[in-house]
Amino acid sequence: MKYEVPTKQGYYGKFGGKFVPEILIPALVELEAAYEATISDPGFQQEYRYHLKEFVGRPTALTFADRLTEHYGKAKIYLKREDLCHTGAHKINNTVGQVLLAIRMGKKRIIAETGAGQHGVATATVCAKFGLECIVYMGAEDMERQKLNVDRMRLLGADVRPVTSGSQTLKDATNEAIRDWVTNVHDTFYIIGSVVGPHPYPQMVRDFHRIIGIETREQLLAKEQRGPDYVLACVGGGSNAIGIFHPFIEDDNVKLIGIEAAGFGVDSGKTAATFSKGRPGILHGSMSYLLQTDEGQIELAHSVSAGLDYPGVGPEHSYLYDIGRVQYVPVTDDEAMESLKLVSRLEGIIPAIETAHAFAWLDKLMPTTSAGELVVLNCSGRGDKDMGTISKYL
Amino acid sequence: MSEKETFLPDPPPESSRLGQVFKNRRPDRKVMSLFITAGYPHPDETVDLVLGFEKAGADIIELGMPFSDPLADGPTIQHSSEVALANGITMDSIFGMVRRIREKSAIPVVLMGYINPVFSYGIERFFKQAAESGADGVILPDVPVEESGYADEYARRYGVPIICLVAPNTGDERMQLIDQKSNGFVYCVSIAGVTGTREGSEVSSSVDTFIERVNRNIKKNPVMIGFGIRNHESAMAISKKVDGFIVGSALIDNIRSHYPEKGWKDSLFEFVKELKHGKES
Numbered sequence A: 001m002k003y004e005v006p007t008k009q010g011y012y013g014k015f016g017g018k019f020v021p022e023i024l025i026p027a028l029v030e031l032e033a034a035y036e037a038t039i040s041d042p043g044f045q046q047e048y049r050y051h052l053k054e055f056v057g058r059p060t061a062l063t064f065a066d067r068l069t070e071h072y073g074k075a076k077i078y079l080k081r082e083d084l085c086h087t088g089a090h091k092i093n094n095t096v097g098q099v100l101l102a103i104r105m106g107k108k109r110i111i112a113e114t115g116a117g118q119h120g121v122a123t124a125t126v127c128a129k130f131g132l133e134c135i136v137y138m139g140a141e142d143m144e145r146q147k148l149n150v151d152r153m154r155l156l157g158a159d160v161r162p163v164t165s166g167s168q169t170l171k172d173a174t175n176e177a178i179r180d181w182v183t184n185v186h187d188t189f190y191i192i193g194s195v196v197g198p199h200p201y202p203q204m205v206r207d208f209h210r211i212i213g214i215e216t217r218e219q220l221l222a223k224e225q226r227g228p229d230y231v232l233a234c235v236g237g238g239s240n241a242i243g244i245f246h247p248f249i250e251d252d253n254v255k256l257i258g259i260e261a262a263g264f265g266v267d268s269g270k271t272a273a274t275f276s277k278g279r280p281g282i283l284h285g286s287m288s289y290l291l292q293t294d295e296g297q298i299e300l301a302h303s304v305s306a307g308l309d310y311p312g313v314g315p316e317h318s319y320l321y322d323i324g325r326v327q328y329v330p331v332t333d334d335e336a337m338e339s340l341k342l343v344s345r346l347e348g349i350i351p352a353i354e355t356a357h358a359f360a361w362l363d364k365l366m367p368t369t370s371a372g373e374l375v376v377l378n379c380s381g382r383g384d385k386d387m388g389t390i391s392k393y394l
Numbered sequence B: 001m002s003e004k005e006t007f008l009p010d011p012p013p014e015s016s017r018l019g020q021v022f023k024n025r026r027p028d029r030k031v032m033s034l035f036i037t038a039g040y041p042h043p044d045e046t047v048d049l050v051l052g053f054e055k056a057g058a059d060i061i062e063l064g065m066p067f068s069d070p071l072a073d074g075p076t077i078q079h080s081s082e083v084a085l086a087n088g089i090t091m092d093s094i095f096g097m098v099r100r101i102r103e104k105s106a107i108p109v110v111l112m113g114y115i116n117p118v119f120s121y122g123i124e125r126f127f128k129q130a131a132e133s134g135a136d137g138v139i140l141p142d143v144p145v146e147e148s149g150y151a152d153e154y155a156r157r158y159g160v161p162i163i164c165l166v167a168p169n170t171g172d173e174r175m176q177l178i179d180q181k182s183n184g185f186v187y188c189v190s191i192a193g194v195t196g197t198r199e200g201s202e203v204s205s206s207v208d209t210f211i212e213r214v215n216r217n218i219k220k221n222p223v224m225i226g227f228g229i230r231n232h233e234s235a236m237a238i239s240k241k242v243d244g245f246i247v248g249s250a251l252i253d254n255i256r257s258h259y260p261e262k263g264w265k266d267s268l269f270e271f272v273k274e275l276k277h278g279k280e281s
């Protein structure tokens, strides 16, 4: 299957677009032009790759999970170790790319939203490294459950601003970041943390994370002389997932599975399972699947994982869902926490709670696989940030 | 309906309620448009407030359709939206309000709100209901002209025009395009910021340059200016060279500080009179 999205207008089928106030349009047009110029600029690519290698620590390992493989006794399981990235999650692939772009555009003031705090930390980190002012909006509830990351961001010199509106989580932090952007659009660059927002963000963030899938393909080829049968990733906004999926989309025989957070259960009313319970709508600048009421008001999401606690999802995922190329499945809070414990004991890796959602799906998937097959799971982040929450489940 | 009728730009005739307001404007007066969130402070008050605003001098009403995530609004309209939603406001209840206003008054009512509730209601159904209830236009602040294809056709088919916005950083050519797309008036956002920003009280030179550009590029439509207007003086200063001005957050702040004290409505209407005429009259 030939796969070429988005369109010039930023559409993935009917999803995507640029649903923003007029004041942001010139900024998006400027960003689009700057981004297009950099894609074709070998100098930029070289600089980006340099920092990924020397600062982020890429390439990350593709680890054979031997005891987990043995535990299920079916296909071989490999882990793409984004938890080994500097700052502890994949998020920094994107912030390095966007901050280099911001510098090229002459912007000195950086803003970001954050849920789990991983994107906030990754943004604060690159701002510290490159000497830029950094403001991070974070829901007050998330500041509570990801306290360690708040301290890290402050240590890195960022101004972390608590957001007390709405559910006090990622959705509201994003609203507040957009309000800041509307107000300071002349000198401010908004580093969005996932494949969401108005065009060109979903495309740009995807492109900065494709390195995950590109490396995975090469590494697996070297180890197994072939590609994977299954690729798994958790989906909040969907950046780690699209990063590892994208280079495999045209390979029809590779099954792609996105795991969304079901919270207390898809029918509990306390969930973040956008595909299981949502329908298309418009939030934060693009059309995508959304958890919403019959009246089109956005519903409060729930997940034990702050990074998945979002009522929307990136527009490209909505497209991949509609065309049936990626299967999206729900995993509950409890299932994720159980699997977090299992993986910690069997593999010596404490995954982030977000990532643990992907691991939990192995319980359902592995019995259906066979011994000769290969499963790759994107280990999007490490769980140190979650110790506060995790200790309640021990 | 012929292909031609469906797709040709169709500015409202001067005989429309909105057209009349601008046609009949006295050269020494400005058109005053007032924004209020439907259902704030209470659904039973909205029709009454609109009629009272008209009596106190309002020429156009912008009825806000509340949304859970008003990302172009400051704390004031975030608050009024939250209260309205908690009061159980739905799209149908808003159309009911427009109908009741229409039974008693010919004041133009423009519906203003974010796209998602409109999209969820069904775009065609929305424009049909808007027309049938007697609404005079629609403002969708998170739908720039790039994306207005979703609504343009229905706006024309049902004769409820879409009113577009321009911002200080909108380029000249783009202003002309927006003027072409807009029908009824063009809404000028005078400053970069969310609604309720307080820095709009002074006419800075950059606002002057902006308005000069607006007047050079916007030829088809009347021009209304808004954002940050809090009193008669700032309204007069900023709208000197355009057709009129828009006030929203200042009204809601006024309600917020007096409701439900005795006489809250009288002091609100007094405030509206002063907005229009200044303190003396």
Ligand SMILES: Cc1ncc(COP(=O)(O)O)c(C=O)c1O
Binding pocket: A089, A090, A115, A116, A117, A118, A119, A193, A194, A195, A234, A235, A236, A237, A238, A239, A240, A241, A306, A307, A308, A352, A354, A355, A380, A381, A382
């Ligand atoms: C470790 C980790 N994985 C996944 C996510 C979810 O984001 P996305 O779906 O964009 O990868 C987050 C978000 O904070 C995260 O920190």
